[in-house]
Amino acid sequence: MKALCILGSTGSIGVSTLDVVRRFPERFKVRSLTGNRNAAKLAEQVREFKPARVAVADEAAAAEFKAALGGWKGEILAGPKAVVELAEEPESNYVVSAIVGAAGLLPTLAALQKGKQVGIANKEPLVMCGPLMRKAADESGATILPIDSEHCAVFQSARAGEPKELKKIVLTASGGPFRTTPAEKLRTATKADALKHPTWNMGAKITIDSATLMNKALEIIEAHFLFDLPYEQIEVWVHPQSIVHALVEFSDGSVVGQLGLPDMRLPIQYALTWPERLDGGLPPLTIERMRELTFEEPDHERFPSLNFAYEAGRKGGTAPAVLNAANEEAVRLFLEDRIPFVRIFELVGEALRAHDVQPLDGLETVLAADRWARERVRRQVE
Numbered sequence: 001m002k003a004l005c006i007l008g009s010t011g012s013i014g015v016s017t018l019d020v021v022r023r024f025p026e027r028f029k030v031r032s033l034t035g036n037r038n039a040a041k042l043a044e045q046v047r048e049f050k051p052a053r054v055a056v057a058d059e060a061a062a063a064e065f066k067a068a069l070g071g072w073k074g075e076i077l078a079g080p081k082a083v084v085e086l087a088e089e090p091e092s093n094y095v096v097s098a099i100v101g102a103a104g105l106l107p108t109l110a111a112l113q114k115g116k117q118v119g120i121a122n123k124e125p126l127v128m129c130g131p132l133m134r135k136a137a138d139e140s141g142a143t144i145l146p147i148d149s150e151h152c153a154v155f156q157s158a159r160a161g162e163p164k165e166l167k168k169i170v171l172t173a174s175g176g177p178f179r180t181t182p183a184e185k186l187r188t189a190t191k192a193d194a195l196k197h198p199t200w201n202m203g204a205k206i207t208i209d210s211a212t213l214m215n216k217a218l219e220i221i222e223a224h225f226l227f228d229l230p231y232e233q234i235e236v237w238v239h240p241q242s243i244v245h246a247l248v249e250f251s252d253g254s255v256v257g258q259l260g261l262p263d264m265r266l267p268i269q270y271a272l273t274w275p276e277r278l279d280g281g282l283p284p285l286t287i288e289r290m291r292e293l294t295f296e297e298p299d300h301e302r303f304p305s306l307n308f309a310y311e312a313g314r315k316g317g318t319a320p321a322v323l324n325a326a327n328e329e330a331v332r333l334f335l336e337d338r339i340p341f342v343r344i345f346e347l348v349g350e351a352l353r354a355h356d357v358q359p360l361d362g363l364e365t366v367l368a369a370d371r372w373a374r375e376r377v378r379r380q381v382e
């Protein structure tokens, strides 16, 4: 029986994770859940899954959570430290990392330091400091299981050969809602347009990242750290149907891929039940969805994000943390209607160019780079 701690249970990945858990009551027990502001959703989850403890990251929202959970006998903790406490307590042996953004770094790192199995959807901490997270896992014996669909696909496909036989990987990208939008129209793209993802139903931040292709940019760096691959061996192909999630090319020219409907429950289930495969009753891939699979090159002119990823990745050190933080801040400003869509590219590119890269010698250096980039973006806009 796996005892789960689900970080970010109230979000899109958290809700899908609980749907997988619901399908295997004999395999999983929910030990703890964490949320930030969505008290009603957390209360509903607590009533159904009966965890022993919950944590609310936003202290100001704690009273609302307590009211929503009125009568519940379990423990309600509040604040970012409480989230870390639940991630590292020994009563859970599997942590699902599904908080959005850099806020997931400390609890995910804590779970890795405690030697747990950690299913990671929250890619931003890996981008910020992949080597520190890998080191923590190596020292404690923790296992990292990728939940991001493309990385889960690489993880599965790579098993068809030896690591030394792997020539390159291809991460696919849907292309987002603006795949065919001309450059001049991107200038007037609205938040509502950017939030209309053609194939995936996800949280707001990752949906905007998909519209800018920054999500794929972050995934390039995530793949570099997860699979220990040089950037030259990581490619992106646009595949609007989101059926082929990734391809792995081996030295003999064979290409092995993983296919499936664009439904995050499939990679989540694989990460939870690994190394087994179980029938969770998820909808199958049918021939109708396979009739027209297309692939195209990404447009680096309209969407410079992938270039930023290769640039930050090759610079190394604190550059990926700056890329991530500048983007998080720019996306927040876009979602608050304070900047136009294309300004996200400018703010991220400018932060990356202005940053004096430091070696990744510890968490404090990463957090300082993160703060620097956020402040810079805020100053530029104010």
Ligand SMILES: NC(=O)c1ccc[n+]([C@@H]2O[C@H](COP(=O)([O-])OP(=O)(O)OC[C@H]3O[C@@H](n4cnc5c(N)ncnc54)[C@H](OP(=O)(O)O)[C@@H]3O)[C@@H](O)[C@H]2O)c1
Binding pocket: 007, 008, 009, 010, 011, 012, 013, 014, 034, 035, 036, 037, 038, 039, 057, 058, 083, 098, 099, 100, 101, 103, 104, 121, 122, 123, 124, 147, 148, 149, 200, 201, 202, 203, 204, 205, 206, 264
């Ligand atoms: N959605 C997908 O299909 C998908 C696919 C691949 C990878 N991912 C990655 O998975 C992560 C989660 O994405 P999502 O789409 O599920 O996001 P989401 O729907 O926005 O959910 C985010 C979760 O994080 C919590 N949260 C927000 N700010 C927090 C903070 N400061 N401290 C602690 N918790 C906080 C939210 O709590 P409240 O809701 O209570 O405020 C919620 O539970 C992201 O890193 C994303 O890139 C997502």
